[in-house]
Amino acid sequence: MTNLVDIPKVNAKNMTEKEFFYGHKACAGCGGSVAVRLALKVLGERTYTALPAGCMSAVGFIYPQMAFNTNAVITTFPGAASMASGIAAGAKALGQKDVKTVVFAGDGGTADIGFQALSGMIDRNDDVLYICYDNEAYMNTGIQKSGLTPYGTKTTTTPAGKNIPGTVTHKKNLFEIIAAHDIAYAATASIGYPQDFLNKVNKAKHTKGATFIHVYASCPTGWGTPTETSIEIAKDAVDCGLIFLAEFEDGEYKLNRNPKEFAPVKDYLKKQGRFKHMTDEDIQCVIDNRDRKWARMRKQWL
Amino acid sequence: MDRPKKTEFTFPTHINDYPTGPQYKAGYLPETNAGWRTFRPVVDHDACVYCLRCYLLCPDGTIIKDNGQIKIDMDYCKGCGVCAHECPKDAIEMVKEQL
Amino acid sequence: MKEIRWHGRGGQGGFTASRLLGIAASVHGGKHALAFPSFGPERRGAPVLAFTKIDDSKIHDRSEVQESDYVVVMDETLITPGFEKGIRPGATILVNTENIEKYRIELKDFQVLGIDATSMAMEILGRPITNTAMYGALAAASGLVSKEAAIASIHTEMKPKLAALNEKIVERAFEAIKA
Amino acid sequence: MKSNKIFISGDEAVAQGVRLSRPHVVAAYPITPQTITVERLSEMVEAGEMDGEYMHVESEHSAISATMGASAVGARTFTASSSQGLLYMAEGLHYCSGGRWPVVMMNANRSVALPWSIYGDQRDSLSLLDCGWIQVYVEDAQEALDMIIQAYKIAEHKDVLTPMMVNLDGFILTHTYELVEIPEQEMVDKFLPPFQTPNKMSFEEPKNLGFSSKPDDNTEFKYQQNEAMFNAVKVLKDVDQEFAETFGREYHGMVEEYRCEDAEVVLVALGSVCGTVRVVVDKMRAEGKKVGLLKIRYMRPFPEAEVKDLARRVQAMGVIDKDISFGYEGTVYTNVNSAISKIDKYVYKSNFVGGLGGRDITKADIEEMFNKLFSGIENKSEEKVEFFSLNVETND
Known part of the structure; x- marks a missing residue:
């Protein structure tokens, strides 16, 4: 396994000046575009990018405006991982060296419709880095619930009212589902902790075979937050323990942050329009679920 | 070239002017995003300590390192305000665009 | 055109025999042939059919075999009610049996020949795989392909060690039929 | 070689x-x-x-x-x-x-x-x-x-x-x-x-x-x-x-005509059934019946010119469809029909839907199709879509 210590660190000071995702039409303050932009700066020029239907493809390629300044292709909604597998196989068969293939897919494109192809890609250990930018709903189509939408979220398909408090299921445990494939490298990250994200992309870049990063990426439009707080809110999510930073490597889980105390969940939720309606009881349900999860992670991973 | 620049686009007049299938030059930008802004970032270079947090976190990558100073590509800045909000020295102010 | 129907059980090699005959007739015999199994999801042990068509010119007819000129029965328990359907009157039927007289009475509209393929296979292969014995017997009885072509097809299809044993079986089947 | x-x-x-x-x-x-x-x-x-x-x-x-x-x-x-x-x-x-x-x-x-x-x-x-x-x-x-x-x-x-x-x-x-x-x-x-x-x-x-x-x-x-x-x-x-x-092997591009030179009645088909049709054409030709086969090789692009060309030379065309577009007719028939409609001549047509789910199309079936086309011309029968070789009676 690649040791992070051996890889030259990429940071704001030394990263390439080149911008590979530029002039796109994402909403102002889009967290997903921070994730895509930073990851591509780590991966560099010799990268093939594949994106399924979703925000990043919709805002990136509107003929004749081509916002990817490297090779990129839009895939079918369920076919991002498999098309990327094909790209990697084609590049290998054509004898191309030092090439990386990366996928940027949203939460719906990853945990729901694209999951079968992703599972196959990891099973075959194809040389692809799959990055899921998770903004916790189908934002491209206008905020509908996905398998990664958390409990209590108000979306256009899980309206909050007298009878139902918005989304009534918890987020799928995507990271552990991926790790259960015995993948070479998987990690969770947040754009609220950008250096941690850069390090993880860098590690995946230097790992041969299938790798996976689940990065929490805010959506001011869908979350009902001011555009300037996109980074802050993604950091808050980690600090209150609803999002955790972890890695899976050599068959072992590792918690990157294990705070003694969490920041208040309620503060994080109440900053966002999508959670405004939640009662104290609803919030307690979110906290209980968080605590159950952390108790298990701490018991099993530490 | 580190960043693509706005490029003039000649609209096709004949079917053969179109590419064969949906494929086009990477990083080709006939349009700017300047029209998206209500507020524009203004940098106080005296207060700026060149920590590059704004450079790192700009969703549009419009912050440029320019000989130890930061510069903003106003063609593509959407005025989201992330840079100003994240600046540890409050060296960036969001100012209303004037026509 | 000559049409041959093979009766066997899934896993007994009936389809292989139909192909061996096709190879002998076409690759080694200068004729044209088609060989195909009864299409379907039959599992090991289930009764299955296979077919071979042989002609001097290219075979265009892709419809099912409806009037067989030769029928090979690799296991006599496969002769059940309805067996005679689709067999041309006067056709030759070869049965793997120790007691052919019974079938001569039952199947009186046809020319019925018996061969104890199981004993032959047990003796040479040590296993009751009767397809090549029945194939050899059919070649000998019908003259559809020469002995040389029949043996050559065994070598085209099988690895050398297995081919040597099966060549012996084909030889023995020829002797048995000629006797 | x-x-x-x-x-x-x-x-x-x-x-x-x-x-x-x-x-x-x-x-x-x-x-x-x-x-x-x-x-x-x-x-x-x-x-x-x-x-x-x-x-x-x-x-x-x-x-x-x-x-x-x-x-x-x-x-x-x-x-x-x-x-x-x-x-x-x-x-x-x-x-x-x-x-x-x-x-x-x-x-x-x-x-x-x-x-x-x-x-x-x-x-x-x-x-x-x-x-x-x-x-x-x-x-x-x-x-x-x-x-x-x-x-x-x-x-x-x-x-x-x-x-x-x-x-x-x-x-x-x-x-x-x-x-x-x-x-x-x-x-x-x-x-x-x-x-x-x-x-x-x-x-x-x-x-x-x-x-x-x-x-x-x-x-x-x-x-x-x-x-x-x-x-x-x-x-x-x-x-x-x-x-x-x-x-040294040629497939004639979009379509292959088999014995269509002076044919009065032709069957149009795709794929393996064409082989069986050839055998029946040979048999009926030997009996003096002017029949032929149009083997459509390409469905897209569609051989419109070739279908029209043959339609101008024959009196009846039957289409064998190993498919059915429920509520209308066989898809090959729809395509062939559309081409024929563009020529300035009446051709008697019929659609034979058969071979569904692996059902055999026999030589006898094909001969019957040809005969139906001949009698269709003679009796000025109604053109129709017919499920061929159904094993049971229907309500029609």
Whole structure:
């Protein structure tokens, strides 16, 4: 396994000046575009990018405006991982060296419709880095619930009212589902902790075979937050323990942050329009679920 | 070239002017995003300590390192305000665009 | 055109025999042939059919075999009610049996020949795989392909060690039929 | 030319054609009756007879996605499917033709559920005529092998750049063994040079592929795709001609007329049943009846000119459809009818729907179809769509 210590660190000071995702039409303050932009700066020029239907493809390629300044292709909604597998196989068969293939897919494109192809890609250990930018709903189509939408979220398909408090299921445990494939490298990250994200992309870049990063990426439009707080809110999510930073490597889980105390969940939720309606009881349900999860992670991973 | 620049686009007049299938030059930008802004970032270079947090976190990558100073590509800045909000020295102010 | 129907059980090699005959007739015999199994999801042990068509010119007819000129029965328990359907009157039927007289009475509209393929296979292969014995017997009885072509097809299809044993079986089947 | 004939099945013939075409990437998911093809291809890769990457994908959707991905970096690709699998690919089929990726695929024509059936008919591919793929139907294993090689040359032609589907009837062709000539690799290499395309991502010329286009441009891209399909008409004829000159086997491009010179009545068909029709044509000709066969090879692009040309010369045309578009008629019939309607002459027509779910189409059936066409002219019968060889009485 690649040791992070051996890889030259990429940071704001030394990263390439080149911008590979530029002039796109994402909403102002889009967290997903921070994730895509930073990851591509780590991966560099010799990268093939594949994106399924979703925000990043919709805002990136509107003929004749081509916002990817490297090779990129839009895939079918369920076919991002498999098309990327094909790209990697084609590049290998054509004898191309030092090439990386990366996928940027949203939460719906990853945990729901694209999951079968992703599972196959990891099973075959194809040389692809799959990055899921998770903004916790189908934002491209206008905020509908996905398998990664958390409990209590108000979306256009899980309206909050007298009878139902918005989304009534918890987020799928995507990271552990991926790790259960015995993948070479998987990690969770947040754009609220950008250096941690850069390090993880860098590690995946230097790992041969299938790798996976689940990065929490805010959506001011869908979350009902001011555009300037996109980074802050993604950091808050980690600090209150609803999002955790972890890695899976050599068959072992590792918690990157294990705070003694969490920041208040309620503060994080109440900053966002999508959670405004939640009662104290609803919030307690979110906290209980968080605590159950952390108790298990701490018991099993530490 | 580190960043693509706005490029003039000649609209096709004949079917053969179109590419064969949906494929086009990477990083080709006939349009700017300047029209998206209500507020524009203004940098106080005296207060700026060149920590590059704004450079790192700009969703549009419009912050440029320019000989130890930061510069903003106003063609593509959407005025989201992330840079100003994240600046540890409050060296960036969001100012209303004037026509 | 000559049409041959093979009766066997899934896993007994009936389809292989139909192909061996096709190879002998076409690759080694200068004729044209088609060989195909009864299409379907039959599992090991289930009764299955296979077919071979042989002609001097290219075979265009892709419809099912409806009037067989030769029928090979690799296991006599496969002769059940309805067996005679689709067999041309006067056709030759070869049965793997120790007691052919019974079938001569039952199947009186046809020319019925018996061969104890199981004993032959047990003796040479040590296993009751009767397809090549029945194939050899059919070649000998019908003259559809020469002995040389029949043996050559065994070598085209099988690895050398297995081919040597099966060549012996084909030889023995020829002797048995000629006797 | 040195002869190298071996006794193999249609599935195996396809695998041989693929091997000779040297694809870089093969991605496929097994499904009866296509499975033998992908088994043979994996064996060839294992044995080092084929250099390409063999991808064990987890579904047909991923098979077509992977081949598109590989094609998008300039690799030659192959996939294969059938029936339910082909339908599961449907999204990708449209995507692939729109992306102008010249993927070549083999489809083992098989019935579509429900009821479940693994046996052959052509409802799978005919229900996907509009997905923008070139579709060819073959009659025997040799034609299957030869058309795989031709398919790459047609699909990859700069004026075409459109994926191509080679269809062969499930079991009747896929599982039937026959003598097939295997061309020399050296000659195939000469006939089929390495794949070149402007439509790919490369590090010399980075590109964004598969973009979206607004209403201002979308129609133009679709016009271009249609144009490419029409360009294929000339290209496929040229390729067939060059193939004939190189390998000595010719398939007559869009259609093959069999004994149609002075025919009064012809049957139109696709795929393996054409062979059986030939036998019946010979028999009836010997009896002095002026019958013929029009073997449609390509359903897309459609041989409109050839159908019209023959319609001008005959009195009746019957169409055998191994499919039915419920609530109307057979799809081949609809297409043939549309072409005939454009000529200034009355031709008696009839649609025989048969062979569904693997039901045999016998020589007697075909003779009866011809006789129905003759009596149709004589009695000025109503033109109709008829389910052929139903085993029971119906309410009609």
